[in-house]
Amino acid sequence: MFKSEFYRFSWKDLGDIEAGRPNLGNLMNVAVYRLMQYTLRDVLNRHLSVEKATELLREAGKLAGTEFCANVLDRSLPFNGFVADLQEKLLSLKIGVMRVEKSDLGKMEFILTVDEDLDCSGLPLADETVCEYDEGFIAGVLEAYTGREFDAREVDCWASGERTCRFRVTARE
């Protein structure tokens, strides 16, 4: 199934974690998550290209965001309630502390920050942004909620020395 070229991700593929890990449970160390993400990036960079690797990570993030919205968030809420729900879920799942700095519902433009980000907070400073997976994730969540396509771009990142990750999110024309 997973190794078929026809495989497409489905939320149920995450499995029954309680049944599968009765002793170790549902939690693990953040470093292990990063170990997977950055070793994957290493291999993708080497075998493809930095640009392609970045694109793939963003696309995977978008798929994750879409599925997360469909399976975890309450899409029936009005926008403000939806944002509060997203913020609360990201917090309770310890993904990060999301805050809204600006929102223009007319133009569908937002500026969001994520503190204590799962992907990057505490990384060595590298003078570059690294949260492409998050970019895709945010765009995916909003697309699944609104039905419109979004672009999310990280303009500040912990890794570039900004301490907080800031994303500029815009709906496509």
Place this chain on the structure above:
Amino acid sequence: MPDKNHQLEIRLLNEQLAHILHGERGETVETVNDLDPELNELGETVNRLVSAYNDMREFILSLAQGNLEVPPPLHNLLASPFKQLQASLLHLTWQTRQIAAGDYSQRVYFMGDFSTAFNSMVEALEEKRRTEILLREAQAKVKHLEGIIPICMYCKKIRDDMESWQQLEQYITEHSEALFSHGICPECYGKVRSDMGNKKAKVEATKKKP
């Protein structure tokens, strides 16, 4: 023995550090000394510090004046905590606007005592709004009887807007949320009982007549 240029460059660099310590803008100093590469290196480091400090200073001064939209200096580690502060202030500004627009679903997290105070305020405002809505709904349900009501001084019927005379109970039931439960007061009870006794006596007297 250091040459004059060497001494001058060190003095200039020292002056820039003194400016920074006084909270003033510094100036970059050109240090090109063929004889002392270490001085050149020190000069470059001081210049980087001066540039980063100047950018940070402009940024924090704007922020202190309430200009939250000021673009943060990029890749400036000296300014990092201020950038985090700016992000928090922008978020709080957004939160406040949301509350002003009637959105009480947002909460502030991880800003110490401020989070507790702010969230308590939002919850109190939300509770107040809920109470106001309930009150408004209750008021909408209650019908008021106001003004002068024309009533018959003998039979106590009331004249309605359609010039028709209605029983008191019917009128009040139709114009308010009140309902009637019929009983009898002691005075009327005595009167009715007495009337009934009289009627009974009359009937018996009629029966006794041949």
